[in-house]
Amino acid sequence: MSDDLAARLREQxxxxxxxxxxxxxAVEELGHAxxxxxxxxxxxxVSSVNASTVYRTLEVLEELGLVRHTHLSDRAPTYHSTTEHEHVHVVCRRCHAVRSYDPSLVGPLVAALSEDGFTVDVGHLAIFGECAECAASSERNAIARTLSKE
Structure with missing residues (x-):
């Protein structure tokens, strides 16, 4: 990617x-960060890199089309490399696990919005809910509470 980075930087x-x-x-190695x-x-x-350098560089890299961001929490944006395939983010509200799904998952939604003249940025899309593991844990906890009351 450094050749692509160098070329895109020179163009600007x-x-x-x-x-x-x-x-x-770092973005490429971390996945979603x-x-x-x-x-x-x-x-x-390299201990000498400061936070402002990271923020400014992430903005530049996004402008160059090398990284994208999405909002996977109510905190800072999360960045990922554009070398990954385009994907929809699914985030568990309990354990904060992030999974990536093929954009075809939301195909009917994208098509319906497209018919209305709206273009969806699928790579920025994040769907929040509860993963299967957390749901099962919640159910086990609810059963345990019920049994302890008996």
């Missing part, structure tokens, strides 16, 4: 810096 009159390379590599996650990952290799 920007330099390829070691920090930009480290930050892009907040700026704080990226900062911690980069600092494990």
């Amino acid at each position: 009159g920007l330099r390829l810096t070691p920090q930009r390379q480290l930050i892009l590599r 907040t700026p704080d996650d990226v900062l911690a990952h980069v600092r494990s290799q």
